[in-house]
Amino acid sequence: MDFQTVVFYFFSTVLVLSALRVITARNPVHAALFLVLTFFTAGGIWMLLRAEFLAIALVMVYVGAVMVLFLFVVMMLDINLDRIREGFWSYLPVGAVIGLLMVVEMAIVLGGKYFGLEGMPAPADPGEGYSNTKELGRLLYTEYVYPFELASIVLLVAMIAAIALTLRKRNNVKVVDPAAQVAVKRDDRVRIVSMRAEKD
Amino acid sequence: MESIIEPVAALFGPAWPLVWSLLKIIGIIAPLFLCVAYLTLAERKVIGYMQVRIGPNRVGPRGLLQPIADGVKLLLKEVIVPSGANKGLFILGPVLALGPALAAWAVVPFSEGWVIGNVDAGLLFLLAVTSIEVYGVIIAAWASNSKYAFLGGMRAAAQMVSYEIAMGFALVCVLMISSSLNLSEIVAGQGRGQWAEWGFGFLSWNWLPLFPMFIVYLISGIAETNRAPFDVVEGESEIVAGHMVEYSGMAFALFFLGEYANMILISALTSILFLGGWLSPVGFLPDSFLWLVAKTSFILFLFLWFRATFPRFRYDHIMRLGWKVFIPLTLFWVVVVAVWVMSPFSIWK
Numbered sequence: 158m159d160f161q162t163v164v165f166y167f168f169s170t171v172l173v174l175s176a177l178r179v180i181t182a183r184n185p186v187h188a189a190l191f192l193v194l195t196f197f198t199a200g201g202i203w204m205l206l207r208a209e210f211l212a213i214a215l216v217m218v219y220v221g222a223v224m225v226l227f228l229f230v231v232m233m234l235d236i237n238l239d240r241i242r243e244g245f246w247s248y249l250p251v252g253a254v255i256g257l258l259m260v261v262e263m264a265i266v267l268g269g270k271y272f273g274l275e276g277m278p279a280p281a282d283p284g285e286g287y288s289n290t291k292e293l294g295r296l297l298y299t300e301y302v303y304p305f306e307l308a309s310i311v312l313l314v315a316m317i318a319a320i321a322l323t324l325r326k327r328n329n330v331k332v333v334d335p336a337a338q339v340a341v342k343r344d345d346r347v348r349i350v351s352m353r354a355e356k357d
Numbered sequence: 358m359e360s361i362i363e364p365v366a367a368l369f370g371p372a373w374p375l376v377w378s379l380l381k382i383i384g385i386i387a388p389l390f391l392c393v394a395y396l397t398l399a400e401r402k403v404i405g406y407m408q409v410r411i412g413p414n415r416v417g418p419r420g421l422l423q424p425i426a427d428g429v430k431l432l433l434k435e436v437i438v439p440s441g442a443n444k445g446l447f448i449l450g451p452v453l454a455l456g457p458a459l460a461a462w463a464v465v466p467f468s469e470g471w472v473i474g475n476v477d478a479g480l481l482f483l484l485a486v487t488s489i490e491v492y493g494v495i496i497a498a499w500a501s502n503s504k505y506a507f508l509g510g511m512r513a514a515a516q517m518v519s520y521e522i523a524m525g526f527a528l529v530c531v532l533m534i535s536s537s538l539n540l541s542e543i544v545a546g547q548g549r550g551q552w553a554e555w556g557f558g559f560l561s562w563n564w565l566p567l568f569p570m571f572i573v574y575l576i577s578g579i580a581e582t583n584r585a586p587f588d589v590v591e592g593e594s595e596i597v598a599g600h601m602v603e604y605s606g607m608a609f610a611l612f613f614l615g616e617y618a619n620m621i622l623i624s625a626l627t628s629i630l631f632l633g634g635w636l637s638p639v640g641f642l643p644d645s646f647l648w649l650v651a652k653t654s655f656i657l658f659l660f661l662w663f664r665a666t667f668p669r670f671r672y673d674h675i676m677r678l679g680w681k682v683f684i685p686l687t688l689f690w691v692v693v694v695a696v697w698v699m700s701p702f703s704i705w706k
Contacts, residue, residue, distance in 0.1 A: 186499060190446075193492070213481040221488025222518060225495065229514050232499050232507070288477050290538060335674060 165205055172198040189231050193224050210290040381473050385462050393617040394424035400661050407665040434606035439502060442603065446500035451604065451611035454493025458618040461486040465625055466541045468635045468646040479540040480532055483626065484525060487581065491517040493615065494583075494590065494600045501603040509599020512672065513583065513590040519679035520580040526687035527574040530567055530694045531630050534705045544634035548644075550704060556640025562633035566704065569690055571631045573683050575656070578623035580675065582616060584660055586667035587675055594669075620660055621653065628652035 175194040182188040196219045203212035297305050366373045398413065398420065405412025413420040438447055464479035466472035476482065491514055498510020532538055535546040552560035564571045580587040591599045601612050628634060628649055635649045670678070697703060 186446075190496070209476075209478045210481065213478060213485045216485040217481070217488050221485065221491075221521070225491055225514050225518055228495055228499075229511065232495075232510075290478055290481070335677060 161205060165202065168198045168201045168205070172202065185231050185234070186228070189224065189228050192227075193220055196220050196224065207287070208289050210293050378473070382463075385473065386459060389459070389462065389618060389621065390614070392621055393614055394428065396617050396621065396657065397427070397613075398424050399657075400664070403658065403661045404665045407662075428610070431610040432607055436604075436606040436608045439603050441502040443500040443502065446496050447603075448608070450493055450497025450500055450600070451608045451615070452493070453496060454490070454615040455611045455618065456493075457486045457490045458615045458622060461622050464540060465622070465629065466544065466634065467649060469541070469644070471646065472541060475539070475541060478538050480528060480538045480543070483540075484521075484528065487524075488521055490581075490615075490619065493612075497604070497612070498600040501600070503603055505596045505598075505602045506600050508596050509590050509602070512596075513600065516583070516587070516590065516675060516679070517581060519676060520577040520683070523573055523679060523683035523687050524577045524581060526684070526691055527567075527570040527577070528630070529691055530570045530687075531563055533691075533694055533698055534563065534566070536705075540629055540634075544629055544636065546705070547633045548636045553640075558633065558636055558640060559638035562631065562636070564631040567631065567690075567694070569686065571627075573687055574631065575627055575659070577679075577683060578627060579660065579663060580679070582619045582623055584616075584620065585664040586670050588669060589672050589675060620657060624653045624656035624660070625649070627656050632656075 172195055175191045175198065178191040179188050179195060182191060196215060200212040200215045200220075203209075203215065366377070369376050401423075402412040402420070413423040416422045416426045438444055461483055463474045464472065464476055464482050466475070494513040494517075495510045498506045498513070501507070531543060535543045537543060537546065547562045548558060550561040552558065583590040589595075591601070596602075601609055604612065632652045633648075634652075635644050635646055637644045637648055698705060
């Protein structure tokens with residue numbers, strides 16, 4: 158067994174175990190942290206495939222941004238575990254059917270003749286000097302430029318929609334405009350009056 | 358050099374690459390920790406002189422052994438775990454605060470070829486590693502089971518995520534004009550051009566054409582490391598010490614080490630990306646590792662100078678600066694630089 162295989166099995170073991178812990182951990186914060194570990198090890202496996210851009214993007218976007226905000230929310234929730242566990246048995250049949258359906262779908266996709274190992278031979282070794290980042294960039298901005306731009310517009314619309322849905326204008330907020338604060342002169346605030354000394 | 362290494366390599370056999378990497382890592386980490394120790398002393402001395410005080414001068418000649426004494430004191434103190442804390446995560450927090458700050462040095466080049474991992478995606482790796490730094494703070498804050506710590510953690514999460522975006526866009530400008538993600542090549546690219554040929558190397562570095570990005574990167578770097586005037590995460594006057602409030606002894610020291618290691622990292626990166634790394638500013642002096650040290654020290658001095666000069670920002674002002682000033686500015690500059698690079702006026706051909 159060469160070094161790469163050892164690393165692959167190490168990452169895979171950590172990945173599967175931490176993915177299991179995501180759904181079995183009792184504490185939601187622990188579950189979220191195990192999800193972070195799952196993303197991180199998935200990035201490691203992609204790195205082994207010499208897809209360094211995708212691996213680093215996964216860590217940057219999911220671990221560095223999405224999960225931070227996710228944790229932010231989970232940590233502030235007051236979750237009553239007993240209340241969540243109450244409905245477990247009544248929801249189990251529905252959950253089991255959906256789970257089974259997903260297993261069947263995955264089996265069809267992975268076992269079908271178009272997606273089997275024979276249908277997808279390992280790509281040839283690109284050799285020294287191959288840059289995954291450069292290749293991806295070239296493909297994205299030449300061959301796939303329209304789908305890429307379309308996807309970004311869909312994301313932009315979703316982003317604006319999310320903001321528009323949650324934006325509320327409140328009339329009674331006492332916000333000060335920092336630009337106006339900085340631009341303030343002494344004469345706007347202080348009036349110096351000369352008055353005769355009062356003495357009695 | 359070769360004649361010394363080869364017999365040792367034969368001794369370890371197939372394990373040699375591992376041992377050699379480990380040696381290189383120690384070769385970077387050990388001096389780094391020494392720098393961190395003396396940066397704390399430099400900080401107290403510099404701020405002392407700025408405030409017309411002397412600063413620490415009791416331990417050793419001119420106070421030079423002060424960091425050693427501080428380190429010993431912190432090592433000997435008990436690490437107290439609060440009874441309401443989540444024990445495993447409470448220990449994990451400080452480790453995660455220090456880890457990424459050290460991991461990032463793997464791709465930082467110190468001179469021509471002096472780098473552990475001369476990888477093509479070096480800049481991306483740095484972005485990824487600096488983006489996971491926030492976990493140490495968040496985990497520590499939550500695991501402490503304390504209101505002050507938790508508020509600090511929330512502030513840290515919001516602040517670091519916000520300023521990372523502006524930093525990322527500033528880096529996009531740098532990589533567009535150097536058309537490489539490799540840090541060594543980014544430095545080499547800054548040594549080419551008309552000014553460098555005339556012997557005024559410092560005018561061909563990235564700080565001049567990308568001046569607004571240089572400023573944005575520097576300020577975001579200060580915010581990213583939670584240093585004054587952006588240190589609301591600690592905010593002694595409001596939330597005592599933020600995420601560190603429940604920590605003592607070596608666990609607290611790890612946060613401290615992480616913060617200072619991060620400061621050195623940001624300074625070194627600013628020097629490499631915008632100030633020409635190890636390149637000499639003038640034609641008649643040779644390029645050297647010492648230039649990088651000098652530039653990094655200068656940026657570190659700026660960090661201390663800012664701390665002594667500016668009062669702490671209010672939290673909503675920090676958010677406003679990040680989201681309403683830096684991000685639109687950097688977005689605009691990405692477009693400007695992109696047009697500039699592709700236009701006939703491009704100076705990076």
